[in-house]
Amino acid sequence: MGLPRQILLLGPPGAGKGTQAKRISQHLNLAYCSTGSILRVEEQRRTSLGEEIHTFLKDGNFVPDALILKIVQNWLQAVRAEFVLDGFPRTLAQGSALDQFLAESHRPAATAVYLDVPMDILEERVAHRVGCDPCGNVWPRETAPVACPECGNAVVSRNDDSIDLYRSRLAEYEKKTLPLLPYYEDGDRLRRISGQGSPDDVFARVLDALAS
Ligand code: AMP
Numbered sequence: 001m002g003l004p005r006q007i008l009l010l011g012p013p014g015a016g017k018g019t020q021a022k023r024i025s026q027h028l029n030l031a032y033c034s035t036g037s038i039l040r041v042e043e044q045r046r047t048s049l050g051e052e053i054h055t056f057l058k059d060g061n062f063v064p065d066a067l068i069l070k071i072v073q074n075w076l077q078a079v080r081a082e083f084v085l086d087g088f089p090r091t092l093a094q095g096s097a098l099d100q101f102l103a104e105s106h107r108p109a110a111t112a113v114y115l116d117v118p119m120d121i122l123e124e125r126v127a128h129r130v131g132c133d134p135c136g137n138v139w140p141r142e143t144a145p146v147a148c149p150e151c152g153n154a155v156v157s158r159n160d161d162s163i164d165l166y167r168s169r170l171a172e173y174e175k176k177t178l179p180l181l182p183y184y185e186d187g188d189r190l191r192r193i194s195g196q197g198s199p200d201d202v203f204a205r206v207l208d209a210l211a212s
Contacts, residue, residue: 060168115195
């Protein structure tokens with residue numbers, strides 16, 4: 001049997017979901033969607049939707065399910081391809097809406113990859129990372145390029161990576177996203193791996209886990 005081709009990444013902020021999701025999408029030729037990038041780009045455009053998004057992101061809170069579901073369903077309908085989702089679902093309501101959407105579109109259910117990283121490593125990573133929002137690329141500050149090699153945009157720190165905001169985001173994750181682990185485990189759709197080590201090491205584990 002081949003590897004799953006509808007995949008989502010779960011894990012706390014800083015676990016490396018974006019890095020691994022991008023690698024999976026390139027390796028398996030899957031469409032890539034980062035909900036965090038879509039939200040930040042809209043926020044920076046200062047549209048009325050962007051202003052609404054800002055009221056949640058500025059405090060490290062999740063945006064409401066209805067808002068993100070509309071964004072992701074539009075994306076899935078427009079792309080009509082197999083995919084990797086980075087940062088979605090983040091709540092049980094989002095997880096069951098995704099299952100329902102895929103079932104109604106006669107598409108296979110998605111497989112979840114959970115990246116497990118200890119707390120002290122997470123904070124360290126987030127404090128030292130910079131990235132490119134539209135593309136979702138991130139690098140440790142010390143080795144980052146000045147401009148993103150994919151799109152040429154400046155590589156910058158994310159506003160919500162400050163330590164206080166990071167802790168609010170983590171609290172949201174623990175309260176609202178952790179319940180998704182048993183949800184996917186029950187359906188035997190959870191692949192749990194250690195997110196520690198180099199991106200290459202983690203990616204090798206991801207491919208092994210997807211093949212299992
Ligand atoms: P990320 O880049 O995935 O860490 O997302 C950055 C921020 O965007 C999160 O801390 C949330 O505030 C918001 N966000 C991203 N994806 C979702 C989602 N699926 N549901 C609710 N809020 C989200």
